[in-house]
Amino acid sequence: MVERHDTVVIGGGQAGLAMSYHLQRHGREHVILERGRIAERWHAERWDSLRYQFINETIELPGLSYQSADPNGFAHYTAVAQFIESYAAHIAAPVREGIAVTSLRHEDDYVLETTDGVVRARNVIVATGPFQAPMIPMAGRDLPHSLYQVHAANYRGPQELPPGAVLVIGSGASGCQIADELQQAGRSVHLSVSRHKRVPRRYRGKDVLWWFEKMGRFDVTIDNFPQRRYPPSTIITGVNGGYDMDVRRFARNGGRVLGRLLASSNGQLATGDDAAEILGEADKTYDEFISAAKICAAKFESSGELEPDDHHSQAPSVAEIDGARTVDLAAEGISSVIWATGYRFDYGWIEIPVLGSQGAPIQQRGVTASPGLYFLGLHWMHTFGSGLLSYVGRDAAYIADHLKDTAKR
Incomplete structure (x- = not known):
């Protein structure tokens, strides 16, 4: 029946x-x-x-x-x-x-x-x-079989990776958080960046989500974007009490920032020369958030809800961004690749x-x-x-x- x-x-x-x-x-x-x-x-x-x-x-x-x-x-x-x-x-x-x-x-x-x-x-x-379904680009098939490869959906922690440097591909929320975790665990980390938006975790004592609500960000529909294509992901974290995610800080702390992965062959990666451009766009979204929050804050100044303006810097933090177009995996001692490349x-x-x-x-x-x-x-x-x-x-x-x-x- x-x-x-x-x-x-x-x-x-x-x-x-x-x-x-x-x-x-x-x-x-x-x-x-x-x-x-x-x-x-x-x-x-x-x-x-x-x-x-x-x-x-x-x-x-x-x-x-x-x-x-x-x-x-x-x-x-x-x-x-x-x-x-x-x-x-x-x-x-x-x-x-x-x-x-x-x-x-x-x-x-x-x-x-x-x-x-x-x-x-x-x-x-x-x-x-x-x-x-976790998505791994075609370039992943051409990497040496000796490399340990895992998608962010199946990654559990630094302890599962073999000794050696780690390449994280993708700088959305998952990629940035994993790169930070590995760096804090003492690993040498290379991060191949992708488009993302950067915001402060908190502004004037309020969480970024509070500001999103007050600024009407949750009321904006997909129909407002050309071809209904959604914008890049916003990188935030709740680890260690929550802090600002910033690829430039990762670089200042010794991480190597690379452009988008284009191809791989014979243990060599080809990357774009777009890392500085991608981080520049992320800096711009940070600036835009602060500017919008300042305007929004005027509605709440008399309520006593907000802490004094802590003068978040709108200038991008200084960090060396690698302009390399190729990466020799063996020469860099890279033994693991983490694919933070999204889903299909x-x-x-x-x-x-x-x-x-x-x-x-x-x-x-x-x-x-x-x-x-x-x-x-x-x-x-x-x-x-x-x-x-x-x-x-x-x-x-x-x-x-x-x-x-x-x-x-």
């Missing part, structure tokens, strides 16, 4: 659970299918020292806030995973763990082939996470024409052209907050309302 449901949610992480909350609010019958365990990626794809990048008082899912004795601190990733698990219990989410969806097609309704049999549903919400979409199992040429869902705030099929929790799906734990509930509420409105027609 084929199992049937009104709505199936695929994925038991924060997005799927927030969706369950709002489906329950509308009294809509549903089930959540999770390939592993609740919050699987929080358990399995985080390095040992990682702390959540936003302060504790901002951690929440619809109907439940994270409780901490240090509201301005940064929770260890294991505490976040536990919070998500407790949230599932709190809302009595109908999660079935250990069931992977292997194909999704549409007939009279949606047909899901799973590792536990066939499931049919009127509606399907794909909430499999903002970061899916992994929707090959969806047999419905709702994907673009690069495999990205074609959607508008989660709504697709296939009635009853939705996506949730993607990076910049609608706004910067769409893929973030504390903000995914907004899009979940929108989809629940859309389902309700559609059913009335």
